[in-house]
Amino acid sequence: MECLYCFLGCLLLAARLPLDAAIKFHDVLSNERTSGYMREHNQLTGWSSDENDWNEELYQVWKKGDSRWKNSWKGGHVRAILTSDSPALVGSTITFVVDLVFPRCQREDVSGNIVYEKNCGNDTGPSPDLYVYNWTEEGSWGNGTNEHHHDVFPDGKPFPHHPGWKRCNFVYVFRTLGQYLQKLGRGSARVSVNTANVTLGPHLMEVIVYRRHRHAYVPIAKVKDVYVVTDHIPVFVTMYQKNDRNLSDETFLRDLPIMFNVLIHDPSHFLNESAIYYKWNFGDNTGLFVSNAPTLNHTYVLNGTFSLNLTVQASVPGPCPSPSPTPPKPTSLSSVGDNPLELRKTSGITCLINRYGYFKATITIVEGILEVNIIQMTDVLMPVPQPDNSLMDFVVTCQGMMPTEVCTVVSDPTCQITYDTVCDPVGEDMGHECLLTVRRAFSGSGTYCMNLTLGDNTSLALTSTLVSIPARDPASPSRMANGVLVAVGCLAIFVTVITLWVYKKHKEYNLIENSTGIVVKGKGLNVFLNRAKAMFYPGIQEKDPLLKHQPGTP
DSSP states (O other): OHHHHHHHHHHHHHHHHHHHHOOBHHHHHOSOOOOHHHHHTTOOTTOEETTSBOOTTTBOOOOTTOGGGGGSSTTSOOEEEEEEOOSEETTSEEEEEEEEEOOTTEEEOTTSOEEEOTTOOOTTOOOSOSEEEOHHHHOOTTOSTTHHHHSBOTTSOBOOOOTTGGGOOEEEEEEETTEEEEEEESSEEEEEEEOTTOOSEEEEEEEEEEEEETTEEEEEEEEEEEEEEESBOOEEEEEEETTBSOTTTTEEETTSEEEEEEEEOOTTOTTTTSOEEEEEEOSSSSOEEEESSSEEEEEOOSOEEEEEEEEEEEEEEEEOOOOOSSOOOOOOGGGGGGOSOEEEEOSSSEEEEEEEEEEEEEEEEEOOEEEEEEEEEEEEOOSSOOTTEEEEEEEEEEEESOOSEEEEEEEOTTSOSEEEEEEEEOOSTTTTSOEEEEEEEEESSEEEEEEEEEEOSSBEEEEEEEEEEOOOOSSOHHHHHHHHHHHHHHHHHHHHHHHHHHHHHHTTTOOOOSHHHHHHHHHHHHHHHHHHHHHHOGGGGGGOGGGGGSTTOO
């Protein structure tokens, strides 16, 4: 009897050994097992159950901390970076990308081999070899007698023979929701998953990467990342306002429009054919605004704190629910807008599903500088000659709050190359009118672009102008002034002599009868003086105030 028990025990042990020895896909990537219910209700097209056997003979399995990981790659370690365009609206497609980061001075060439970069020295100096891994010389895929043994995936399925597949020397295994997908690739791999059957919430994606090693494969990197599937449309809003100093603090200026731009995260273009509506409530008792455009301007006319609420609605096509044997109870239509999921039948086989996205923000409205203008530019005469420098006074006005600083940026005529930047505080003695004079120096003649800003803690108003500085006469301003004074003195003496001579010569013929004649003579004398001055100084005639007395001059 004891012999019978021993025989039965041996049979049971023998029957159990293969089960214990067989490695499953979930054993390789993670020790966590997914329930059959989760796997069944999250079926991904083209993916297989992670309960399948793993070919450990062809694809070695190393646990975390195994010393063999240190020698899995020549010259260092390979990192795998996993990214996705999560979050994904349920029904849309989410894409995962794995990029391999090779050790310094290594890269993948056009043939899929790993080579050392030229003129790149690492800690051990430049390598005498060209190749890190020359898989082309090791033999192409599908050559030799063992081709059917090594050009297969871990579950035994053969590699797809698409164009260029022989230059793909890495095998990527993706695992999520109790399922896996195998992919042959180069230094990067991309996988897209339709989320129509995926449960809402966060999920884990794991990836293990193998490289060729003769007629087997060696693991080189593992990586995992969390992604999210949601039934709410992922919505983000950018807010921009002219003169707002800090766009990130959600503090804006009164009486200036704010531009709100809605960004919908839809990388797979799932909503391209959908009718999208934007419902705005700005929290300032202006009512509800409904628009089909993602951009809207709004102006707050009062200071304070306001709650901004946006609801985005999109109707997407989808399968109609299965008919229920028990008809649903009628519901009031007034509560439809609060339900995140609505079904509207459009044909016998499809329905429109309403999806919603929400955005909320708290906005603070304050007073600020609304506008700035340069109303006058004046050339300043310097008492000390400085032919290479010119001073200009700019008379500036503004609307709104009084500024606390003024800054100017002087650049080339295209406003691209900056020459000089100057900032000055603005005094508190301006009163209630925003009017100030800004003096700036310019080096040499030419045309300059000048940006002028007035700012305070919350606002920054900008205006720009082109400034033209004429070339200076080599003679200094003081010498010119002296010359003018001397010339005018000589001219006065000359005019006096001529006047006396004319008076004596025509005294007996010209009778002064009334004041009108005096005015006429005075006018004639002024004209004569102007013409005499014009002979000596034709360049300054337009600056003479006597021009206003010339005939025909307004």
